[in-house]
Amino acid sequence: MVQKKIISDSTLVSDYIKGKEASLGVLIxxxxxxxxxxxxxxxxxxxxTEDVFQDTFIKVIRTLKKGNYNEEGKFLPWVMRIAHNLVIxxxxxxxxxxxxxxxxxxxxxxxxxxxxxxxEKQLIQEQIFSDVRELIKELPExxxxxxxxxxxxxxxxxxxxxxxxxxxxxxxxxxRYALINMRKLIEKHKIILVD
Numbered sequence: 001m002v003q004k005k006i007i008s009d010s011t012l013v014s015d016y017i018k019g020k021e022a023s024l025g026v027l028i029x030x031x032x033x034x035x036x037x038x039x040x041x042x043x044x045x046x047x048x049t050e051d052v053f054q055d056t057f058i059k060v061i062r063t064l065k066k067g068n069y070n071e072e073g074k075f076l077p078w079v080m081r082i083a084h085n086l087v088i089x090x091x092x093x094x095x096x097x098x099x100x101x102x103x104x105x106x107x108x109x110x111x112x113x114x115x116x117x118x119x120e121k122q123l124i125q126e127q128i129f130s131d132v133r134e135l136i137k138e139l140p141e142x143x144x145x146x147x148x149x150x151x152x153x154x155x156x157x158x159x160x161x162x163x164x165x166x167x168x169x170x171x172x173x174x175x176r177y178a179l180i181n182m183r184k185l186i187e188k189h190k191i192i193l194v195d
Contacts (some may be wrong), residue, residue: 009075017064024064028057031076035083042087052090056083135185143178146171 009027016023035056040049059082063069069078136144145164149155155163160171185191 013064013069013075017067017069024057024061027075031079034076035079038080039083039087042084043090048090052083052086055086059086131189131191135182135189135191138185139178139181143174143181146174147178147182150175 007026009030012023012027016027032053036049036053039052039056040046043049043052056079060079136147139147142164146160149160149163150157157168157171157175161168164171166174
């Protein structure tokens, strides 16, 4: 009995990058069932599954052709991640295209927001929060105190007045100056606070 030697995924990927087109066919055939089942389990629709499956391999081919694939011997998990991201993209598109009745309660932001931040947006948001915290540290103590109480502790100016022992007008003035100084610090440090 002759045993057939199984070529590893990494060898097939390497061969495909070197120009052996047939290697990709072997990879697709090898992982087709598992990937197809994975996508179907998420979308529960055969046509959509086929579309996402094809889009996944289009993306795989483009990445391999550009030479952007890091060989770590983890071809299947990488392909599954691509498929997973495409499934998420599919749901985002379909959620945005839902029809809405024209009512007084209609909120445009419920259509525009996708409910979750992608990794890039999350990193940008974390950077913005970090920048703001650093700017607050540069404020004079009385302004910093009022700003933190108002924005982070959600205290009213009456509560701030009682906690700091100053009048409401003084608390309002300190808040106003804190915001003015924050704007100046943003310009001085050339910080961009939009995501």
